[in-house]
Every structure is written in structure tokens, then in C-alpha cells.
Amino acid sequence: MTSLARLKFYATQPHACSYLPDEQATTLFLDPSQPMDVGIYAELSEIGFRRSGDHLYRPHCQRCSACIPARIPARDFQPSRQQKRILKRNGDLDISEVRPRFTEEYYGLYSRYIETRHADGDMYPPTRDQFNTFLVRDLPFCRFYEFRLESRLLAVAVTDVLSNGLSAVYTFYAPEEERRSLGRFAILWQIAEARRLGLDAVYLGYWIKSCRKMNYKTEYRPIELLVNQRWVNLT
Incomplete structure (x- = not known):
């Protein structure tokens, strides 16, 4: 184990919260000069940190504690009837692992996804940069885990493979394929992949009880939340 006490962290100035319109958010970042070490990343994931680009961060708000880290214990997960139907519905997809890279195919899918599903968010409008x-x-x-129907790219799950689990960084998918529930399927696949790799959990980022867009995270049971620096089962 690395001593996290020796690491430096920096907090942003308060800014508008992306999820709760009436709140101001502050974000805690690991010192950007610290090399992106997978061991440190795994340890920080245990206390609620996430990755965005080259940065490891977690919410550090003064007046609000609504953002709660969430993870799925892979070995204990049991799919519901609906989730079994999603798995069956997507049984015709080919899934392959590739290194992260830019392609027009990826960007075209990403931009369609953002424009269709997140036009009200801070990632709109999408750009190549x-x-x-x-x-x-x-x-x-x-x-990058590619989900393809024959040669057609339907989804990409951007995932970090850590010693303690898979961190689901982001998934983007064909918005017109609503029947497939590709976002949910990507999580189900990552749970199965974590189990296959002998990893403990799939880290889903933050859950906010009052945020409708995050309700899907509690569909996966059991799910654990980081409360008072302890992972506890959501009942």
C-alpha cells in the first residue's frame, strides 16, 4: 500500500454544480505533477476518487454531500429478470478490447450520443478536442471496449482496469438503438468481465439520490455506497 498522506491535492474554486442547479461544487484533484500510477489510482478509488482525462478527482463541497461513490461487488451480483432480458437481447454483439485512440468512427458515435442524450449538459456541444x-x-x-453488430459500431465502454476492479469511466452508444439498452448492457458486461478477471468490483462513479439521471445505478444489486469512509450495502 502507498502512503496517501504524502500526496498533494488541490481544490478548485466553487463553481456551478453539473447535477444540482441550486448548488455550488468544489472539486479535489490529485496534484497533476504526480505520475498517473495505477497503484495510487486503485487506492484512491477506495476512497471515492474518479478519473477524468489525466486527472484523479472527487467532490469536495462545503455545504453538500449528495455525490456518493458507488460500486458493484462483482462476485455477489445477480441480474434481475429485466437485466437478463437485456443480456439476451444483446447476445448478438461482438465485443473486443482495443487501446484508446481517436478515430472518426468513435467521434461520430460520441457526438451523436452527446447531441441526442446530453444536449442539456456541460459536455454539449461535443468537439474533437x-x-x-x-x-x-x-x-x-x-x-476501449467496442460493441459491434457485425462491422457496425454500436457502443464504446471506456474502462480502467485496476487491481481492485474495473472503473467505468464513460460509455457512449448509438442513441437510436433504444431497444437494446446499450448503456445498461455495457455495465452488465463490465460486471461479468470483472468477475472473469477475478476483480472485486465495478466502480460506477457517483450516485445522487435526487438526480433522476443517476437512478439507473441502483438497478444493480447488490450495490455498495461509500458512506463515512466505509463501503456499505444500499438497502
Whole structure:
């Protein structure tokens, strides 16, 4: 284990919260000069940190604690009836692992996804620079998992492979394929992949009880939340 006490962290100035319109957010970042070490990353994930581009961060708000880190214990997960239907519905997809890179095919899918599903968010409008900075990072633990129907790209799950689990960084997918529930399927696949690799969990980022867009995270049971620096099962 690395001593996290020796690491430096910096906090941003308060800024508008992306999820709760009436709140101001502050973000805590690991010192950007610290090399992106997979061991440190794994340890920080245990206390609620996430990765965005080249940065490891977590919320550090003064007046609000609504953002709660969430993870799925892979070995204990049991799919619901609906989730079994999603798995069956997508059984015709081919899934392959590739290194992160920029292609027009990836960016075209990403831009369609953002424009259709997140036109009200802070990632709109999409740009190539944004896509590269956010997702296309040359890091040894980062993977792009492609989901294809024959040669057609339907989804990409950007995932970090850590010693303690898979961190689901971001998934973008064909918005017209609503029947497939590709976002949910990508999580189900990552749970199965974590189990296959002998890893403990899939880290889903933050859950906010009052945020409708995050409700899907609690569909996966059991799910653990980081509360008072302890991972506890959501009942």
C-alpha cells in the first residue's frame, strides 16, 4: 500500500454544480505533477476518487454531500429478470478490447450520443478536442471496449482496469438503438468481465439520490455506497 498522506491535492474554486442547479461544487484533484500510477489510482478509488482525462478527482463541497461513490461487488451480483432480458437481447454483439485512440468512427458515435442524450449538459456541444482530452488518454490501464453488430459500431465502454476492479469511466452508444439498452448492457458486461478477471468490483462513479439521471445505478444489486469512509450495502 502507498502512503496517501504524502500526496498533494488541490481544490478548485466553487463553481456551478453539473447535477444540482441550486448548488455550488468544489472539486479535489490529485496534484497533476504526480505520475498517473495505477497503484495510487486503485487506492484512491477506495476512497471515492474518479478519473477524468489525466486527472484523479472527487467532490469536495462545503455545504453538500449528495455525490456518493458507488460500486458493484462483482462476485455477489445477480441480474434481475429485466437485466437478463437485456443480456439476451444483446447476445448478438461482438465485443473486443482495443487501446484508446481517436478515430472518426468513435467521434461520430460520441457526438451523436452527446447531441441526442446530453444536449442539456456541460459536455454539449461535443468537439474533437473535448473527446480527446476526456477519453483518449495513453494510459496503460485504460481500455476501449467496442460493441459491434457485425462491422457496425454500436457502443464504446471506456474502462480502467485496476487491481481492485474495473472503473467505468464513460460509455457512449448509438442513441437510436433504444431497444437494446446499450448503456445498461455495457455495465452488465463490465460486471461479468470483472468477475472473469477475478476483480472485486465495478466502480460506477457517483450516485445522487435526487438526480433522476443517476437512478439507473441502483438497478444493480447488490450495490455498495461509500458512506463515512466505509463501503456499505444500499438497502
